[in-house]
Amino acid sequence: MKISIVIPYWNGAEKIKKHLPGVLEFAGANKVEEIVASDDASTDETVNLLKSEFPEVVVVERKKNEGFASNVNTGFAHAKGDIIFLLNSDASAGMDVLRYALPHFEDPKVFSVGCNVGGLWSVGYFKDGFFRHDQARQTTSGEAKYHRTLWTSGGSSIFRKSLWDEIGGLDELYNPFYVEDVDLGYRATKRGYINIWEPRSRVEHYKEKGVIESNFTRSTISSTSERNMLIFVWKNITDQKMMSEHRMALAKRLVQHPKYWSVFMDALRRLPATLAKREIEKKAAKLSDEEVFSLFHGEKD
Template sequence: LACIEAVIRHTEHVSYEIIVMDDCSPHIQARQLGKYLKNILFFSNSENLGFLQNCNKGASFAQGSHLMFLNNDTNVQPGWLSSLVSLMAFSQKIGMVGSKLVYPDGQLQDAGGIIWREGNGWNYGRLDNPHKPEYNYVKEVDYLTGATMMIRKTVWDKIGGFDTRYIPAYYEDPDLAFEVRKAGYKVMYQPESLVIHFEGITNGRDLGSGVKRYQLINRKKFYEKWKAILEREHFSDGKRLFLARDRSAQKKHILFIDHYLPHYDQDAGSKATLHYLKLFVKNDIQVHFIGDNFYDYPETPYLGTLTQMGIEVLHGAWYGAHWQQWLRDNGPNMDYIILSRPHIAEKYIDTAREMSQAKIIYFGHDLHFLRELREYQIKQDPAILQSSIECLKRELDLSAKADMCYFFSDTEKKELHKINPFAAIDVVPLYIYDSFKHREKRVSQCKDILFVGGFSHTPNIDAMQWFCKSIWPIIEKTLPDITLYIIGSKPTEEIRALEKENIVVTGFVDDATLNRYYRTCRVAIAPLRYGAGIKGKVVDALYNGMPLVTTSIGAEGFENARSAMLIADQPEQFAEKVQMLYLDDALAERYAKGAEIYCRKYFSEAYAKEKM
């Protein structure tokens, strides 16, 4: 009753039925459940069939597209079922998914099961802290504990249910997982599905008596059935646990280190990081991630976005203090270590080289010394010049130590090769899209001007101050009825001070709101006077099919892009090009189409894979 009560209380957003199989239970009141509770079908066996046959019989009555096996000694928690359904829906290649099981005292029972070469099972993480990062990412596993697991009905029918050689119970659940893989599907662990399990209540714990004794008997049957696969694909008892826990022995492993979890809705660098993480995962690479502040941002979706992709995120105080120990223990399993941004690479590169044989990749984003040198040329501040010199020394050192340097524009490659001709450097796209948009509205139906950029980045502050002071007054004279929308996180006091009747500073907006601005505004601007590298705001405008006016700095790195954007560096010219796009529908449509074509060519998944 407690099990069913928890299912009813904690199951939301999923249509379900409950099938109760009474295998000659002594509890007569259980047989009355179907009379009083919704969604419940009750079936009673005339003789005791045992766990395996009882499950097979119960599954034959199911009407749904998925079967969820749940022991009666469990207590499900909020979101337990919807998270399993969501994971199953992610890919048709996933055939079976299971929950994180914890004991009533809060200790972990298992985070997915491991089968060793000898046929022994291992509850990964048993009696450990269930909140540790290693137990909280979606992953492929050898098997799932039969106390709670979901399988596609079509896969179940194809396999024929639990193998009856294991009657009455034990080893039918790992056998089923092996059969699912044999049929061409994956078996996955979903940490967001949390279930409390009162282990031992159903069949006891004594291996020498009752049904429990079949655990040893059936292990031998299991080993004989799967001997060839066990010897070919599995490790000996307790060996190579790091690879056995998520079946990643045949995968490449990447450790990606950035300054924090990707704030992909806040800044271009984070968005780029997320796009590359997605590319690696999609290409079956096992990814481990460190954010240098080791913070999990609990009020945001950032951690969950990565862990639900299957990325192990090392966060929390222990990892902050012991990341070197983790790298010492697991560095030999890494094939690549990617260090993102110079201050991060500088901190980790020597330790990464010492503790692994991995290829070290420096993800520079842009050349910081070049960006600061250009800022100095405008502001003439000696402190900025000194900072640029320090950045140059750092970036030269990193380019010499790394096996490969990746930048987002050819300008960085050329500039760095001038001062270090021996550096291994290649250019990769800033963003990677696996699908592309079509404008919902014709440009002629749109109104207003749009700037998008985060204001923790000083070039964006300078850009909008310059635009509003030197360019906007010119535009207003011929286009008095339009509004300039300035969108971006962390607007400073200087940016807030730009607001007036026809200039709106929104601050941060979510993706849905941002997409609405892209759909309804007519012209995008990127009036950058200094900076380096490919500019995310420019790529975003191209991706959304926006007619765009930018500067030579904003267009830097966009090769052969004259058909995708207009470029001007002087206030009068910049204003004139905005007015052209605003007043000439045919011209605006041509540049909108050119933007889409350019983005499809240079920011596709296929192009990124070719470049890497």
């Protein structure tokens, strides 16, 4: 079983010297096949620094900056591994990550294993006409054990490449950022595959000020997230009752919050592509929306 690490970069030169040496140490200790750095048309010294000081890293240069999903998909397309560890540029992996994560892939239905960056596994539910996602609450005492999760983070998770290709990777409809990893986990679950949260596989995410915060205003970040949550519902929720609730809730929100119209119109511009992908997911689904949500019933606060 070959292992690749994919790290997406965008104007991340200041993070390279700080975090990449630790990733190289991890790769050597765990017999990782390769590290792929996918660069989303950086305008700083990211590519030059990678090539000059880290020649053992495979550098993939994108010509046009499009966003996180496109950048990650490019990295995965160039990776040779059967299993791919997707890692943030400002994160470091504990040496035992693969020791605990890889055995889960003995089950051919396991699509991804999410690492422990603090907290617990992820759940999703449909409430008041909208999809919500949250962190589970632990109902038993003692140390948490591995658990099924609705989705795994796009910055600290391990994926089976064959299923990644089958499902279609991250959906670039969500560019430039946010919700794409939630969408991927939901699609995988609805197709009958499994995502696992493994608490013993620890990743330290330093959560430094990232490129999103550095390059986009707070209002743009918020509106993009809201737009992508609309796209998620329009694309993935096929239950008629839930969609009826959504339409009523959406109309109410537009009346009560006039500023939400800009979010709605932005999502509407992507509606043709969203509906086309909705048909793909409907045909591929093995579980209903209700069945997906029932897997995590009672695990939210």
